[in-house]
Amino acid sequence: MLNSLGLPGRPEDTRVVVAMSGGVDSSVVAGLMKREGYDVVGVTLQLYDHGEAIQRKGACCAGQDIHDARRVAEKLGIPHYVLDYESRFKEQVIERFADSYINGETPIPCVTCNQTVKFKDLLETAKDLGADVLVTGHYVRTGMEGNQLAMFRPVDLDRDQSYFLFATTQEQLDFLRFPLGGMTKPEVRELAREFDLAIADKHDSQDICFVPQGRYTDVIAKLRPHAAEPGDIVHVDGRILGQHNGIIHYTIGQRRGIGISAGDPLYVVHLDADGRRVIVGPKEVLTTHNLLLREVNWIGSGTLDDLPEKGMTVYAKVRSTRPPIEAILRKVGENILVELVAGEMGVAPGQACVFFDKEGQEARVLGGGWIQRAEKQEGPEAALKALLGKSWEAAGFPAS
Known part of the structure; x- marks a missing residue:
């Protein structure tokens, strides 16, 4: 018989490591796991510490939030550890962020943080602590699709964080759990009050956590003085x-x-x-129709090699604040191309393109990649020539 996390065994025999940021969401997750009787361990990452950012509203993973996470753990009666990940966060997230801007890109450090520090380094630490699963407060859902665990958009689409989790591998997904995917934010805050947590009305984190006052150019100038x-x-x-x-x-x-x-x-x-x-x-020049992606991660059924010759219809989200739109996903040699059927405004290299199998709440996350180049010409033939420097026929496709 499986427990509520989909694992065999009683909750008290199942060790759960909860990633606690000090915010409402992860605190409620810890409370839920404790209430259900699991062997819960809270872990908080210290990722940076630069002066005024520690007390800044909307910051995370710094002084005040570590203090809040510790108080929640004490209230719930669970062990709590603070891990110093500052050097690896600087190397894997902040340094990449600066280099990406210098290269004319618009980076998304939250994705990089999930991809490296949280779902790679922290996940391994959780295993070292004897965890059966790592649980977080992200708003996505998981469920079995055939014989594999799949990721889906949450019930509360206003809180959807699937765009920031596209780089999660299948191996990582099998070890992760997201208990808030079936809840709304008001419901989560009500649970925080039910657990009598002091952070029940705490503001959500905003902007980029390591950028004081939102001035990202100050961070870049400090790291790369000649940028x-x-x-x-x-x-x-x-x-x-x-x-x-x-x-x-x-x-x-x-x-x-x-x-x-x-x-x-x-x-x-x-x-x-x-x-x-x-x-x-002018504004009309902003419309992008075709994308070339790099570092593509696939968590859909099968593999990218199974894509049909003429491509696969998906729904692509190319900005965190925009809804998914109809697109054609193609594999050309080792290259992954995305044709945005109706086009999208303001697409920039360095951002992510995330694939879903359908629109709406029930959509499954199929994966995604980083936008390497964005091309404004319409049609797959124009895209191939502009993005890869080859014709449709030269790429091995029949003449249209």
């Missing part, structure tokens, strides 16, 4: 409109604060890191 090299602001028609103080100050889709005056609204449509150029243009 902010000046260059030209260039219109898509070739006109030089002005100068900038470093491409790290710009992101794809940006309209305000570009630093030039023009008769019509202009948006950042491309960042040329090698040429130190910020390319701007």
Whole structure:
């Protein structure tokens, strides 16, 4: 007989390590596991510590949150450990974040943190502590699909965190549990009050946890002093409109604060890191139709090699704040291409493209990858030529 975590054995014989950030969600998860009788161990990661960020509202994994997690563990009567992951977090997340911006990308450090520090390093630590599972407060659901554990979007789509978990491997997914996937945030806060936890009304973490006051350029300038090299602001028609103080100050889709005056609204449509150029243009130029991905992770049924020759219809989410849209997923040689059927605005290299099998609440997460290049031309033939430098026929597909 299986327990509530889908494992054989009684709850009291099942060791559960809970990743406790000091926030409401992970605290409630610890409370739920304790109430159900599991052998619960709380673990909190110290990821960074730089002055004012410790007390800043919306920060996580620093001084105040560690204190809050410790108080919750004491209230629940569970052992609690604080692990110093500061050096590995700096190397695997913060350093990559800075390099990505310098290369003209728009990185998502939360995904990188889940991919490396939390679901790799912490997962191994949990196993060292004798855990049967690692439990977190993320809002996603899991369930059996055929003979494998699958990830699904949560009941509360406003809290959906599947976009940030696309890099979770099947092996990691088998060891992870997400008890909040079937709840709404108000229900979780009510449970926190039921458990009499002092953090029941604590603000959710916001923005990037290691960036004080949200000024990411300050972090980059400190890590890479020569990153902010000046260059030209260039219109898509070739006109030089002005100068900038470093491409790290710009992101794809940006309209305000570009630093030039023009008769019509202009948006950042491309960042040329090698040429130190910020390319701007009208809004319609922002629409992206095709993507080339790197480091693709697949947790759907079968493998990427099983994709049909003409591609597979999926729903792709290319920005954390946008809903999934219809797309065609293709494998061309060793390359993974995504055709966004209706196009999407403001897509930037360095962001993630996450695949789902359908729209809505019941959608299964099939995986995803990092956007290496975004191409505005429509149609698969144009995409192949623009992204890979080869024709549709040269890639081995029949003439259309």
